[in-house]
Amino acid sequence: xxxxxxxxxxxxxxxxxxxxxxxxxxxxxxxxxxxxxxxxxxxxxxxxxxxxxxxxxxxxxxxxxxxxxxxxxxxxxxxxxxxxxxxxxxxxxxxxxxxxxxxxxxxxxxxxxxxxxxxxxxxxxxxxxxxxxxxxxxxxxxxxxxxxxxxxxxxxxxxxxxxxxxxxxxxxxxxxxxxxxxxxxxxxxxxxxxxxxxxxxxxxxxxxxxxxxxxxxxxxxxxxxxxxxxxxxxxxxxxxxxxxxxxxxxxxxxxxxxxxxxxxxxxxxxxxxxxxxxxxxxxxxxxxxxxxxxxxxxxxxxxxxxxxxxxxxxxxxxxxxxxxxxxxxxxxxxxxxxxxxxxxxxx
Amino acid sequence: xxxxxxxxxxxxxxxxxxxxxxxxxxxxxxxxxxxxxxxxxxxxxxxxxxxxxxxxxxxxxxxxxxxxxxxxxxxxxxxxxxxxxxxxxxxxxxxxxxxxxxxxxxxxxxxxxxxxxxxxxxxxxxxxxxxxxxxxxxxxxxxxxxxxxxxxxxxxxxxxxxxxxxxxxxxxxxxxxxxxxxxxxxxxxxxxxxxxxxxxxxxxxxxxxxxxxxxxxxxxxxxxxxxxxxxxxxxxxxxxxxxxxxxxxxxxx
Numbered sequence: 001x002x003x004x005x006x007x008x009x010x011x012x013x014x015x016x017x018x019x020x021x022x023x024x025x026x027x028x029x030x031x032x033x034x035x036x037x038x039x040x041x042x043x044x045x046x047x048x049x050x051x052x053x054x055x056x057x058x059x060x061x062x063x064x065x066x067x068x069x070x071x072x073x074x075x076x077x078x079x080x081x082x083x084x085x086x087x088x089x090x091x092x093x094x095x096x097x098x099x100x101x102x103x104x105x106x107x108x109x110x111x112x113x114x115x116x117x118x119x120x121x122x123x124x125x126x127x128x129x130x131x132x133x134x135x136x137x138x139x140x141x142x143x144x145x146x147x148x149x150x151x152x153x154x155x156x157x158x159x160x161x162x163x164x165x166x167x168x169x170x171x172x173x174x175x176x177x178x179x180x181x182x183x184x185x186x187x188x189x190x191x192x193x194x195x196x197x198x199x200x201x202x203x204x205x206x207x208x209x210x211x212x213x214x215x216x217x218x219x220x221x222x223x224x225x226x227x228x229x230x231x232x233x234x235x236x237x238x239x240x241x242x243x244x245x246x247x248x249x250x251x252x253x254x255x256x257x258x259x260x261x262x263x264x265x266x267x268x269x270x271x272x273x274x275x276x277x278x279x280x281x282x283x284x285x286x287x288x289x290x291x292x293x294x295x296x297x298x299x300x301x302x303x304x305x306x307x308x309x310x311x312x313x314x315x316x317x318x319x320x321x322x323x324x325x326x327x328x329x330x331x332x333x334x335x336x337x338x339x340x341x342x343x344x345x346x347x
Numbered sequence: 348x349x350x351x352x353x354x355x356x357x358x359x360x361x362x363x364x365x366x367x368x369x370x371x372x373x374x375x376x377x378x379x380x381x382x383x384x385x386x387x388x389x390x391x392x393x394x395x396x397x398x399x400x401x402x403x404x405x406x407x408x409x410x411x412x413x414x415x416x417x418x419x420x421x422x423x424x425x426x427x428x429x430x431x432x433x434x435x436x437x438x439x440x441x442x443x444x445x446x447x448x449x450x451x452x453x454x455x456x457x458x459x460x461x462x463x464x465x466x467x468x469x470x471x472x473x474x475x476x477x478x479x480x481x482x483x484x485x486x487x488x489x490x491x492x493x494x495x496x497x498x499x500x501x502x503x504x505x506x507x508x509x510x511x512x513x514x515x516x517x518x519x520x521x522x523x524x525x526x527x528x529x530x531x532x533x534x535x536x537x538x539x540x541x542x543x544x545x546x547x548x549x550x551x552x553x554x555x556x557x558x559x560x561x562x563x564x565x566x567x568x569x570x571x572x573x574x575x576x577x578x579x580x581x582x583x584x585x586x587x588x589x590x591x592x593x594x595x596x597x598x599x600x
Binding site for chain 2: 232246284
């Protein structure tokens with residue numbers, strides 16, 4: 001029993017934020033310290049602190065490795081993890097389906113198609129670096145969502161798991177074939193496009209981090225404001241309508257927000273699969289299904305998950321590096337199966 | 348309170364509901380009765396915004412479409428026929444969502460009024476022992492009562508119930524019907540419900556709407572509308588004879 005009040009007991013409290021933030025910060029420092037050159041944790045923390053506080057750095061290469069290459073990368077990884085995860089968590093609530101995610105729905109591939117399109121044909125917005133790719137990725141992510149969901153609603157109004165997943169698979173294959181087609185026109189860019197498609201955040205910059213941070217912040221706030229509505233959707237769309245949720249408006253807001261999150265992440269780091277599936281599933285086991293707790297928890301959890309996946313990708317075959325998407329997809333496929341089994345047994 | 352005029356619902360060429368008109372006023376309990384496929388649930392779907400229709404539905408003298416979603420939810424509350432739960436929300440969380448329309452906004456959901464409504468709804472439906480239990484672990488009847496509690500927490504003026512006692516055993520059937528007729532005694536309230544059980548429809552309904560293949564066969568006061576003659580023609584069997592046979596099972600000779 002949570003106190004004597006049943007109405008006021010569903011928020012993510014300051015202590016919860018503190019706990020999740022501390023965990024995230026801890027993993028962050030470890031991920032910045034560990035790599036092809038290991039920097040002792042104390043030095044790493046010191047270098048980070050000096051950078052934050054604006055104090056001069058100690059002599060040596062360690063600080064420069066950390067600040068010029070590892071720090072921006074780990075920040076980007078954390079932000080992409082948080083963004084993809086909160087997007088996945090919101091989708092799973094909206095569609096009342098724990099298997100819904102940018103990857104399973106084919107939205108990430110759709111966004112990738114947009115980005116590859118922009119790269120191949122050099123679509124750019126003058127004066128703003130990599131904005132062309134990003135806008136195309138967001139646009140294609142949104143279009144993909146609209147296509148998949150209108151097909152799903154038409155085929156099966158209850159949006160059953162089978163319908164959604166099958167449509168996602170078919171759509172992904174369709175989009176992947178168009179991507180392959182496009183890359184044959186890409187000429188000398190094929191290699192970089194292929195590596196990017198597998199999902200990698202190597203070589204990301206502070207500019208990337210800034211874009212990701214703004215996106216995560218704005219979209220995160222929008223989704224957190226929709227937490228009650230998402231709870232209603234997660235119980236059932238009809239029920240949401242009956243209790244007074246403006247289902248059309250909320251659905252549109254969430255779909256646009258999720259498209260923006262996925263589009264920006266894909267344009268920065270390629271298709272990093274299953275992050276939005278794995279994190280909400282794990283965080284739900286800790287904080288429960290209520291989106292008021294789940295969404296904040298998922299942002300931190302997603303950052304932790306992807307930072308650890310990136311650490312594995314960087315170190316397991318050192319000095320060679322795996323694309324981070326390979327690691328997340330390996331884990332994601334297993335978690336997908338676990339959720340699927342549990343859903344089937346529960347029936 | 349609610350006026351439905353010339354309501355028709357079509358899926359493609361298929362006419363599910365054909366030019367149906369009816370209304371409910373304060374203190375009325377309208378029973379929508381008819382065999383499977385008569386269009387009963389579709390009428391309820393149309394009123395609750397879940398199915399496109401032609402014709403007009405007026406609520407409190409205004410077109411129902413002119414209301415914003417959270418405003419209409421303060422007037423009309425709906426209990427669906429089936430609920431499927433995907434996530435382990437607690438009973439308390441589901442009941443609390445009934446207050447959504449009353450407390451919109453980011454920091455909403457904590458007024459004393461909300462709390463009283465939720466507490467009362469939980470006690471009315473006997474769901475207090477289940478308050479922190481996951482809805483995934485509930486039986487069909489317990490789940491039905493959870494959503495009934497959500498409906499009472501919503502404090503609407505018109506209840507729309509699609510098979511309200513579908514999953515309930517006799518004890519709760521009796522309790523739910525007694526609860527609703529008690530609720531109806533306050534002026535300015537009305538109930539519309541789809542019911543399969545003809546005895547319940549005659550016993551509790553003030554009015555009835557008898558449907559067959561999307562068309563109105565008879566409507567008016569419950570007892571006259573649900574007369575043996577009307578029921579026989581709609582169900583294509585001797586309903587009265589069947590009821591008597593059933594009763595004889597109980598009467599010892």
